[in-house]
Amino acid sequence: MEYSEIQTPALIADLxxxxxxxxxxxxxxxxxxxxLRPHIKTHKIPRLARLQIxxxxxxxxxxxxxxxEVMADHGFDDIFMAYPVIGEQKVERFLDxxxxxxxxxxxxxxxxxxxxxxxxxxxxxxxxxxLEIDTxxxxxxxxxxxxVELGKRIAAxxxxxxxxxxxYKAMIYQEKPTLDPKAAGREEGELLVxxxxxxxxxxxxxxxxxAGSTPTAPYVAAVEGVTEIRPGTYxxxxxxxxxxxxxxxxxxxxxxxxTVVSTPEKNRAVIDAGTKVLAGDSKLHAEPMYLNGYGxxxxxxxxxxxxxxxxxxxxxxxxxxxxxxxQVLSIxxxxxxxxxNLLNEIYxxxxxxSYTRTPVxxxxxxx
Amino acid sequence: MEYSEIQTPALIADLxxxxxxxxxxxxxxxxxxxxLRPHIKTHKIPRLARLQIxxxxxxxxxxxxxxxEVMADHGFDDIFMAYPVIGEQKVERFLDxxxxxxxxxxxxxxxxxxxxxxxxxxxxxxxxxxLEIDTxxxxxxxxxxxxVELGKRIAAxxxxxxxxxxxYKAMIYQEKPTLDPKAAGREEGELLVxxxxxxxxxxxxxxxxxAGSTPTAPYVAAVEGVTEIRPGTYxxxxxxxxxxxxxxxxxxxxxxxxTVVSTPEKNRAVIDAGTKVLAGDSKLHAEPMYLNGYGxxxxxxxxxxxxxxxxxxxxxxxxxxxxxxxQVLSIxxxxxxxxxNLLNEIYxxxxxxSYTRTPVxxxxxxx
Numbered sequence: 001m002e003y004s005e006i007q008t009p010a011l012i013a014d015l016x017x018x019x020x021x022x023x024x025x026x027x028x029x030x031x032x033x034x035x036l037r038p039h040i041k042t043h044k045i046p047r048l049a050r051l052q053i054x055x056x057x058x059x060x061x062x063x064x065x066x067x068x069e070v071m072a073d074h075g076f077d078d079i080f081m082a083y084p085v086i087g088e089q090k091v092e093r094f095l096d097x098x099x100x101x102x103x104x105x106x107x108x109x110x111x112x113x114x115x116x117x118x119x120x121x122x123x124x125x126x127x128x129x130x131l132e133i134d135t136x137x138x139x140x141x142x143x144x145x146x147x148v149e150l151g152k153r154i155a156a157x158x159x160x161x162x163x164x165x166x167x168y169k170a171m172i173y174q175e176k177p178t179l180d181p182k183a184a185g186r187e188e189g190e191l192l193v194x195x196x197x198x199x200x201x202x203x204x205x206x207x208x209x210x211a212g213s214t215p216t217a218p219y220v221a222a223v224e225g226v227t228e229i230r231p232g233t234y235x236x237x238x239x240x241x242x243x244x245x246x247x248x249x250x251x252x253x254x255x256x257x258x259t260v261v262s263t264p265e266k267n268r269a270v271i272d273a274g275t276k277v278l279a280g281d282s283k284l285h286a287e288p289m290y291l292n293g294y295g296x297x298x299x300x301x302x303x304x305x306x307x308x309x310x311x312x313x314x315x316x317x318x319x320x321x322x323x324x325x326x327q328v329l330s331i332x333x334x335x336x337x338x339x340x341n342l343l344n345e346i347y348x349x350x351x352x353x354s355y356t357r358t359p360v361x362x363x364x365x366x367x
Numbered sequence: 368m369e370y371s372e373i374q375t376p377a378l379i380a381d382l383x384x385x386x387x388x389x390x391x392x393x394x395x396x397x398x399x400x401x402x403l404r405p406h407i408k409t410h411k412i413p414r415l416a417r418l419q420i421x422x423x424x425x426x427x428x429x430x431x432x433x434x435x436e437v438m439a440d441h442g443f444d445d446i447f448m449a450y451p452v453i454g455e456q457k458v459e460r461f462l463d464x465x466x467x468x469x470x471x472x473x474x475x476x477x478x479x480x481x482x483x484x485x486x487x488x489x490x491x492x493x494x495x496x497x498l499e500i501d502t503x504x505x506x507x508x509x510x511x512x513x514x515v516e517l518g519k520r521i522a523a524x525x526x527x528x529x530x531x532x533x534x535y536k537a538m539i540y541q542e543k544p545t546l547d548p549k550a551a552g553r554e555e556g557e558l559l560v561x562x563x564x565x566x567x568x569x570x571x572x573x574x575x576x577x578a579g580s581t582p583t584a585p586y587v588a589a590v591e592g593v594t595e596i597r598p599g600t601y602x603x604x605x606x607x608x609x610x611x612x613x614x615x616x617x618x619x620x621x622x623x624x625x626t627v628v629s630t631p632e633k634n635r636a637v638i639d640a641g642t643k644v645l646a647g648d649s650k651l652h653a654e655p656m657y658l659n660g661y662g663x664x665x666x667x668x669x670x671x672x673x674x675x676x677x678x679x680x681x682x683x684x685x686x687x688x689x690x691x692x693x694q695v696l697s698i699x700x701x702x703x704x705x706x707x708n709l710l711n712e713i714y715x716x717x718x719x720x721s722y723t724r725t726p727v728x729x730x731x732x733x734x
Binding site for chain 1: 372374375376377380408431450451453454456457475476478479482489501505506507508509510626627629630631632635637639642643644646647649674675676677678679681685691693703704708709710711730731733734
């Protein structure tokens, strides 16, 4: 289809830039002899996951069993769910996947690991798990002082293969917020490698050491002992990543096509995208991020997307906006992951300039 | 199905409370000889829209053509899209609906109204529109000092039936934020009735005068001259509405069932719902709202849902949480509308205590 046929609001992603981003991040991995296991939470689209594998990714990362099930149904055979599997039904779904493909999940508690061990024993199979380590994000993940003890106990469970450890730290959770991705990445990698070493010294044979998100991955990959990076956002990039020095504006290839629906005053206009398209979390972590507004209006740095309601985006500027009703704009979202997560489909701009309506197949598979 | 069969995270809504809420708000309309035209953006579910009509609603309100199309396909025949219809393709879709059902849309500019007029003329039909008035929200809507002039010009367009005016003000946009819904509602209604009167005096025969959202609707309905209220959130209610004195905790019947997936420290736990389920806009307007955290944990006022990532919700408390891995909690979201908007399905608790998986049919119809 043609650009003009795409009704707004709609997310449009340029394939040639997606491929540039994929090559670049595969390069960070390859140059360091490290594996890339991209997180598909950003795009949730089998076609793009397939492309990531073609560029050299060893497998996929997912956040939810529902996402992993979709990807397994689409032929992917090596998936790490970087999240704890908790609850009887979910353990069974995880083991169902484990019988079909190489499936790994995160663990950070004895309760979680024991339930998997017992259920795997009933099936007579071995479940592969990685221990999550908290390197500063303070969400899931065992705190480092308890990691060796927990690792030993989990490794000793029957029908469990504790093959690695992993972490998520990124930049926003520094004890002191930093805009230095290099320092953040090095710290993330070094803390995890230290923990792997401590586990090995305690007799737990840790093989896979996995860390790194889009801003930190290039520097995490360079830390000796890190075996795998798991960035997600790099495929599309976004305005937060520009601030984090992880992307240029040209690399932000997932843009929202919107229409100006109202220009009630000369210094004020309204677009047809609000929190139900641009996602309301985009300023959640704004303070250390120096984000100005809820997205960047391409080619119009003088305009600020100041407020959003569910279906309204309010643009202001110091002087006159010069915008007219019906005018089409492109917006680089602050956070592309939660943006894609709102949409049933995106539009991919092909190399020949045409546009392909592409369903976000694993969208809403949040269970 | 049974409660225990519903895997988390999931939104569960109790039908008997939904019906209580519907009766209550229909009552506000009926007592004042006012019509109720509920906004279905909150639930996006034909079954609940049908129930609203059965309780006495005159028709539905939608925000998007996609939502209106879904509802028309499900047999609803009187829909107001409280949003401007901008762009050639959308005007045609609006007129397609106008040929099937009573379809009304919002207008707030000559550009928008003229395009509809011309397209309606080509079809030889008349399009019904309402002029949106800005009573303080400063989003779409003509500013009041220009309303009469614009109303006269739109009413004079061929093939246009300007049957009414409408506004959205709510409470969060007061020039001075207030937690007095009564004063806010009265102001909203009075400003709109004044504008209707000014238009009538200028020769524009305004019939429908429509205003009122969940917090303000009970008081807007009582203003002489208001003919219709359009609340949406009242069906499920939420934590923001408790703060706005528009709901009791018992009336908040859309709760998120979640599971504790990690308890890394005694004063900290992680649940399997983050911004991709609980919606990240829930603290956007937090300052005047006095919201503590990203949702209310039912029965545990000592716990605070302090932070969210995409799939992680971080709970803290002053002492020990007492939570254990695998424990199930219920959370009243701060903003239920953007929460439902993330989910492919919700679960309705029927009067017999069973649960029905219910697709959010118009979800993602954001175009």
